[in-house]
Amino acid sequence: MSIEIQHDKESGKWSFSFKRHIFVALGLLLVSNGLLTLSGPWWQSIFIGLLGSLNITINDTYQLILGVLQVTLGVGLLSYKHFIIDKHAERKESDKRTITASPLKIDVVRYYLTNLVDDHSYESSFDIAFHNAYTYFKKAESELQLEESKYTYKKFTDAAAQLHNFVAVNFFTFPEGRSATGEYRYCLAPHLNMDRGMTFYDAEKIAEYNTLKTELHERALNTKQLFEEFVSNLKKFGHV
Structure with missing residues (x-):
C-alpha cells in the first residue's frame, strides 16, 4: 500500500x-x-x-x-x-542506495578498458577506478542484494580480476616520471614495442609482444562485455 x-x-x-x-x-x-x-x-x-x-x-x-x-x-x-x-x-x-554511495565510475571504466585495446596503455587514476569497480560490491557492507545484479556483477569481477593480474605483470611505467596530466602512464611491455622502449628491431621481441597483445585484447574485450551486461542490469532497475 x-x-x-x-x-x-x-x-x-x-x-x-x-x-x-x-x-x-x-x-x-x-x-x-x-x-x-x-x-x-x-x-x-x-x-x-x-x-x-x-x-x-x-x-x-x-x-x-x-x-x-x-x-x-x-x-x-x-x-x-x-x-x-x-x-x-x-x-x-537497498541496491540503489549502495550504488549511489559507491565510487563506481562507469565512463571511466569504459575508457580504461577501451584504451587497453586501442593504445595498450592506461593512466594510474583510471586503473584505480577500474579496481574499485570490480572490488567495491564484493565487500560485506556494500554487497548487492538483488540476485540478478549479484550474478552479473560476479561474472564481471571474475574476468576483471584476471585482466588486472595480467596488467599488473605485463605493464610498466612509460615514459619515466609523470605524464602531462600529472599521472603515471603504464604501457604493455614497452621494452618489446618498437614504438616505445625497444631501441633496435628484434623479431623475437616483436613476436612476444604480439602474443601479449592478443591475450590483452581477449581479456579486455571479454571484461568490457561483462561490464556492459552489469551496467545494463543496473539500468534495468533504474540504479544508474
Missing part, C-alpha cells in the same frame, strides 16, 4: 490519498469472503435446522470447499505480496 500527499501551489490546498496494492486488496477480499462463506449468515443454522426437522437434508460441503479455497487463495496473495514483492522492492531500494 502507499500514501500520497500532494500540495497545489496555486490553490494552496493539500490532498491526501491512500492506495492499496492490488494483491493486498484481493487477498483481504478473498479471506473475508471465505470466512463469511465458512461461517454463513446468522440465520443459516436456524434455517437448516428447520429443514432438518422436516427430514430435508442440506449438503453444505460446497460451502466448506468454497470457503477454504477463498481463504487459501487470499492468504497466498497476501503472502506473495509480503514475501516476494515487498522483499524484492526492499532489495532494489
Whole structure:
C-alpha cells in the first residue's frame, strides 16, 4: 500500500490519498469472503435446522470447499505480496542506495578498458577506478542484494580480476616520471614495442609482444562485455 500527499501551489490546498496494492486488496477480499462463506449468515443454522426437522437434508460441503479455497487463495496473495514483492522492492531500494554511495565510475571504466585495446596503455587514476569497480560490491557492507545484479556483477569481477593480474605483470611505467596530466602512464611491455622502449628491431621481441597483445585484447574485450551486461542490469532497475 502507499500514501500520497500532494500540495497545489496555486490553490494552496493539500490532498491526501491512500492506495492499496492490488494483491493486498484481493487477498483481504478473498479471506473475508471465505470466512463469511465458512461461517454463513446468522440465520443459516436456524434455517437448516428447520429443514432438518422436516427430514430435508442440506449438503453444505460446497460451502466448506468454497470457503477454504477463498481463504487459501487470499492468504497466498497476501503472502506473495509480503514475501516476494515487498522483499524484492526492499532489495532494489537497498541496491540503489549502495550504488549511489559507491565510487563506481562507469565512463571511466569504459575508457580504461577501451584504451587497453586501442593504445595498450592506461593512466594510474583510471586503473584505480577500474579496481574499485570490480572490488567495491564484493565487500560485506556494500554487497548487492538483488540476485540478478549479484550474478552479473560476479561474472564481471571474475574476468576483471584476471585482466588486472595480467596488467599488473605485463605493464610498466612509460615514459619515466609523470605524464602531462600529472599521472603515471603504464604501457604493455614497452621494452618489446618498437614504438616505445625497444631501441633496435628484434623479431623475437616483436613476436612476444604480439602474443601479449592478443591475450590483452581477449581479456579486455571479454571484461568490457561483462561490464556492459552489469551496467545494463543496473539500468534495468533504474540504479544508474
